[in-house]
Amino acid sequence: MAAPNTALRAVRTGMRMSQDDFARALQAAGHRVGEPNDANKRLVQRWESGAIAAPRPVYARALEVVTGLPISLLGFDAVPGGHVADDEHGGHDLTSPVSDLATPTPTSKPTAVHQSYEGVWLSRYQYYSSGRGDSFAGQHFVVLLQHGDRLTARSLPGSASSSLSLDLTVDGAVVTGTWVEQTDPTGYYRGARYHGAIQLIAEPTGRRMAGKWIGFGKDMDVNTGPWELVFRDASTSKATLDRYNTSAA
Structure with a gap:
């Protein structure tokens, strides 16, 4: 079974x-x-x-x-190598016998992207806490996946007490998108969920992106600050992710 x-x-x-x-x-x-x-x-x-x-x-x-x-x-x-097993030898995702006669899935020409960003990155941003009167840094190891001109990044759970996600689009050297962070339930922000926009410039080496975030604060004011992603490893294998599933601070 x-x-x-x-x-x-x-x-x-x-x-x-x-x-x-x-x-x-x-x-x-x-x-x-x-x-x-x-x-x-x-x-x-x-x-x-x-x-x-x-x-x-x-x-x-x-x-x-x-x-x-x-x-x-x-x-x-x-x-x-991380590639999912294909179904060339008769495996199908459908149970009906007619699946063998299904119309082939059309594909369109992929968007031209000249740089691969897939892998593990260190995400680091800075923010000012009005309640504490000081600046702080948030750090996570994130696994970044790429599909055409779209990038998705999700933090490794052991890298920080909060969880972070990024959904981005690449246009040349400009990377634009949104971010969402669910803060630590036992931390200063008591599990609050924050979100906003982000725009980064990718360096020609493809090993660093730097720019700024924008988002609302707990008093519903709009804040901004620096954000950077620094490349760490091109692999997204389970062994690699396990290795980086540790504190990024």
Whole structure:
């Protein structure tokens, strides 16, 4: 009997999504990256039950876009190098016999991006606390995934007491997007959720991005400050992420 994929289920429930919600998010992600898919609730059920050990690449890429995590952390079997096992030898993500006759998924020409940013980065930003009358720095190790011109970064849970996510778009050397941070429930901000915008300039080496964030404070004033991402490792394997899943301070 196949072992259930508890990792994928934990990620989905952590995002507060039903299986239907998750399937719709996968379809939307497929359209955004130019690879439409037919994800549905039944498919999500089969992944979580372990009936399907590895999704086809079109679904793997959508899973990474939706969760912001590499496929190696989603409980699926993968071949060396982090690539998800393909279905060239008869495996399918659908149960119906007609799946062999399904219309091939159309693909569009990928957006030209001349630099790969995928890997582990150190995220570091500065902010002023009016309540404490001093400036502080927030630091996280984040795993950054790239799909065309879109970048998603999610903090490794052991790297800080808060959790951080970034959703970015690359346009040449300019990286623009949004950030969300869920603060430590036992910390000064008592689990408050903050969010805002960010714009960075990537250095030609592709090993550092620097710019500024903007967002609201606890008194509903608009604040800003410096933010940088510094490259650490190109690998997103489980072993690498385990190594960086430690305090970034």
